[in-house]
Amino acid sequence: xxxxxxxxxxxxxxxxxxxxxxxxxxxxxxxxxxxxxxxxxxxxxxxxxxxxxxxxxxxxxxxxxxxxxxxxxxxxxxxxxxxxxxxxxxxxxxxxxxxxxxxxxxxxxxxxxxxxxxxxxxxxxxxxxxxxxxxxxxxxxxxxxxxxxxxxxxxxxxxxxxxxxxxxxxxxxxxxxxxxxxxxxxxxxxxxxxxxxxxxxxxxxxxxxxxxxxxxxxxxxxxxxxxxxxxxxxxxxxxxxxxxxxxxxxxxxxxxxxxxxxxxxxxxxxxxxxxxxxxxxxxxxxxxxxxxxxxxxxxxxxxxxxxxxxxxxxxxxxxxxxxxxxxxxxxxxxxxxxxxxxxx
Numbered sequence: 478x479x480x481x482x483x484x485x486x487x488x489x490x491x492x493x494x495x496x497x498x499x500x501x502x503x504x505x506x507x508x509x510x511x512x513x514x515x516x517x518x519x520x521x522x523x524x525x526x527x528x529x530x531x532x533x534x535x536x537x538x539x540x541x542x543x544x545x546x547x548x549x550x551x552x553x554x555x556x557x558x559x560x561x562x563x564x565x566x567x568x569x570x571x572x573x574x575x576x577x578x579x580x581x582x583x584x585x586x587x588x589x590x591x592x593x594x595x596x597x598x599x600x601x602x603x604x605x606x607x608x609x610x611x612x613x614x615x616x617x618x619x620x621x622x623x624x625x626x627x628x629x630x631x632x633x634x635x636x637x638x639x640x641x642x643x644x645x646x647x648x649x650x651x652x653x654x655x656x657x658x659x660x661x662x663x664x665x666x667x668x669x670x671x672x673x674x675x676x677x678x679x680x681x682x683x684x685x686x687x688x689x690x691x692x693x694x695x696x697x698x699x700x701x702x703x704x705x706x707x708x709x710x711x712x713x714x715x716x717x718x719x720x721x722x723x724x725x726x727x728x729x730x731x732x733x734x735x736x737x738x739x740x741x742x743x744x745x746x747x748x749x750x751x752x753x754x755x756x757x758x759x760x761x762x763x764x765x766x767x768x769x770x771x772x773x774x775x776x777x778x779x780x781x782x783x784x785x786x787x788x789x790x791x792x793x794x795x796x797x798x799x800x801x802x803x804x805x806x807x808x809x810x811x812x813x814x815x816x817x818x819x820x821x
Contacts, residue, residue, distance in 0.1 A: 482511060485557070485565045485583060487574050488518035488526075490542050491665075492723070492742025494612065495522050496633050496749050497769060498568060501616040502531035503631035508620075515560075517577060524724040525746075528635040538577075545573055554580020566619045567598065587619055612766050632769050633749035635727050642728040651715060656734035656819060657690035658810060659752075662706060663699040663718075664741040667788025669760035671739050672798050672806075678706045679803040680737065684810065685713050692717055692733065694726055694743065735813045737806060744768055753813040755806060759797035760785050772816075774809045776801050 484505065489495055495518065502514055516526055517536045526535040539553055540546035554577045565578035567588035575597035578586045587600040594601065602623055609615045613630045621627065646653065662677050664670035681691045693703040695718040703716035721729065726743060727750055730736060736747040737755045740763070747754050748768035756768050758777040762784040767775070777783075783797045790797075 483513045483560065483562050484515070485562045485578060486514060486516045487565065487567045487569065487578065488516045488522065489568050490519055492525070493745040493766065495525055496745035497613045498616055499529050499531065499633040499749065500613050500630040500769065501620050502529060504617055504620050504628065506531045507631065521723065524722065528724065528727055530636060550576045551580055553577055557581035568616060568619065610765065613769060630769060635746065635749040637728055637731045637750070638724070641725065642732065645725055645728060649715070649717060649720065651692070652690060653732050655689050656732060657692045658684045659692045659694055659730060659733040659736040659747070660706060661694050661736060661738040661741065661743045661747070662702045663695040664739040669787050669790050670741065672757040672801065674702055674705045676803045678708060680806055681706050681714050683803065683807045685710060691715065692729065694718065694721070694729065734817060734819050735810050737810065740766060748773065753817055755809045755813060757798070757801055757806065759783060760787055760790070774813060776806055776809060
């Protein structure tokens with residue numbers, strides 16, 4: 478068990494990983510309720526961390542993703558010395574991610590072995606990929622004593638802002654009676670993680686035919702995808718891509734009955750907002766990064782070539798996604814609605 482009252486966590490750089498990191502924060506608070514957890518992370522994550530009750534405060538990483546920025550890290554490390562942290566957990570495995578806790582002179586610095594971090598870390602853990610076969614397990618392993626058996630992961634649960642939720646409904650002219658089905662067609666990793674847009678479009682048509690609202694969610698980069706899914710049904714299928722902040726997406730997803738999503742960062746956000754998740758997998762593995770919720774259905778064909786973990790289908794046929802039919806996903810949505818007491 479950690480014996481630290483004040484802990485600095487160097488957090489991950491991706492939305493999905495940051496959501497899964499809440500499992501670690503919840504475990505730490507469960508074991509030591511009075512512990513103060515501060516998270517050093519990219520600026521975009523501040524809004525997400527603010528929705529995690531376990532986090533005391535977020536500290537913005539001054540360097541961009543992949544940027545060494547030694548001078549900036551050195552300045553931040555020196556500034557954090559005054560905080561007198563007892564311990565640090567370094568979640569990423571890179572050399573640069575371990576610099577700030579070292580420069581802040583935090584006495585106990587825990588992280589996995591990788592990128593010649595000897596000296597930067599005082600508590601170096603081996604990464605047993607066979608035992609730690611899920612991302613969330615790797616995160617939890619840094620919060621227990623070395624060699625200790627892992628507990629079941631506490632499920633992420635992001636706080637909802639009721640006031641912001643009401644303002645969003647008014648600003649975006651949305652209704653929630655009946656509760657909507659949310660579609661999230663994007664994935665920053667690459668097209669091999671994306672269910673075809675024409676499939677999403679057909680699914681949206683089927684859902685709307687049953688009189689249920691459809692919201693398409695994503696970033697500005699997903700706006701064109703949302704327009705394709707909308708087709709000529711702009712008054713019935715709401716393309717919200719690029720119109721919301723990350724924290725707005727949390728609040729909107731909390732009102733959805735079901736979310737259909739690729740394996741993406743927003744998939745993990747949906748899983749942490751108490752709605753039912755239908756997750757479509759192709760090039761990646763639902764065993765390695767599943768949505769951390771009890772309310773989920775996985776659409777995955779498990780072809781001989783899957784998972785390949787490539788950004789683009791190396792064989793050119795993209796069967797792992799093309800062959801998952803809109804009818805199959807629509808049936809999963811219908812079953813999810815029945816499970817939650819809704820009618821399709």
